[in-house]
Amino acid sequence: MNTKWKSIVSGGRINYNQADVYQMYAYINAYKSAERCLVIYPKVDEPLILPKWKLHDGRPEKFIDIQTVRLDRFENTIKDLSNAIIE
Helix, strand or coil, rough: EECCCCCCCCEECCCCHHHHHHHHHHHHHHCCCCCEEEEEEEEECCCCCEEEEEECCCCEEEEEEEEEECCCHHHHHHHHHHHHCCC
């Protein structure tokens, strides 16, 4: 899991850093038993369809995806993190 402090939305569009995804790619390949990596951004008010990538060369199947969490209240942050991990 990797967390970011900046918004994933810029100018009304999803704007993640490609280097962050490459870093997760390196991690998920370095840890052979890892099945999923997450990049976590603060939640924004607008509805988003967040990207998820499936690595085609991995056994077991491996995924990298982006999730957002609310930071307004501790309870909401914990709930969103739990949902992101379970998803």
